[in-house]
Amino acid sequence: MIKFLDIQKINAQYAIELKKVAAEVIDSGWYLLGERVKQFEHNLENLQGGESAVAVANGLDALRLIFKAYIELGVMNEGDEVIVPANTYIASVLAITDNKLVPVLVEPDLNTYNLNIDLIKNKITSKTKAILVVHLYGRVCWSKELEDLAAEHNLKIIEDNAQAIGARWNGIRTGNLGDASGFSFYPGKNLGALGDSGAIVVKDIRLEEAIRALANYGSSQKYVNKYQGLNSRMDEIQAAFLNVKLKYIDADNARRREIANKYISGIKTPNIQLPSLPDNEEEHVWHLFVVRTKEREKIQNYLADNEIQTLVHYPIPPHKQKAYDELNDLSFPITEKIHDEVLSLPISPVMSDEEVERVIKVLNNI
Secondary structure, eight states, X not given: OBOSOOHHHHHHTTXXXXXXXXXXXHHHTOXXXXXXXXXHHHHHHHHHTSOEEEEESOHHHHHHHHHHHHHHTTSOXXXXXXXXXXXXXXXXXXXXXXXXXXXEEEOBOTTTOSBOGGGTGGGOOTTEEEEEEEOGGGBOOOOHHHHHHHHHTTOEEEEEOTTOTTOEETTEETTSSSSEEEEEXXXXXXXXXXXXXXXXXXXOHHHHHHHHHHTBTTEEETTEESSOOOBOOOBHHHHHHHHHHHTTHHHHHHHHHHHHHHHHHHOOOTTOBOOOOXXXXXXXXXXXXXXXXXXXXXXXXXXXHTTBOOBOSOSSOGGGSGGGGGGTTOOOHHHHHHHXXXXXXXXXXXXXXXXXXXXXXXXXXX
């Protein structure tokens, strides 16, 4: 069986280091808000190029806390609007509505699956305060036009960088492009913890201070609570694991690019639409390799019969979820087409060339 993502094999590469740091945390007797979390924040700042990093409990909290901090600082107010791609994973939308902000869904570009920046302008109103860009599947969503539009309307740009750690646009890492960004270290991400974890990267010291307090029950001084906060803290043991794995992120992403290039050059199946390549290979870290086909169920079953595991990212768009029944009547044809047709093929830094070639061969024999 070629697994969609062999997390056990990924972590087995670093087993000696991971077990060593786990033992160190256990022996230290210090499990929260300690030196390993500080070290991870420092290491993430170095990777990103110097912006301030705040370690939190998970990727959803990272986005929730950014919006919550902006509200506490008076930059946003409940009822304000946030532009967000209609085909994103639901976490992006949950972070908005959890703060009683209003998501304004915008169609993606069918070629990149990222937010169609040309469609944003007509969605901006007097209530619009931010654009939440999602670097979906690991591909950078950014442009000079986006920057100019945000500057013209005094909008914050927040990056959902859950799937794109390590990607670059014009030499700048995603997560450093906008005003603030959220990272996820869910085990299946390019940089995965051995549990749940996340982080926020910010440029504004006031925003950082507010986020740190909000993530710790609204307190920056013990038993003194400035805000009605959350409990969203990265464990010391997850920070220790991430410190080990962060060293390998660029090499792991490079391997993902190799596999993606093999797929794109090798798969010749007529009824499968392959993803497009960006002009600069650094603009994609291939968290997922997503093809599109009108015969998804047939092809997915065929691959399963040939012991190749695939997944769908994602079968139901946010506006068709029961959780957002107030949006169910909205129509986003491009988004709905994407969700009806996408299929994710196996891709990970531990896939062998033989496994990659087998996926290609099986697809080409349909």
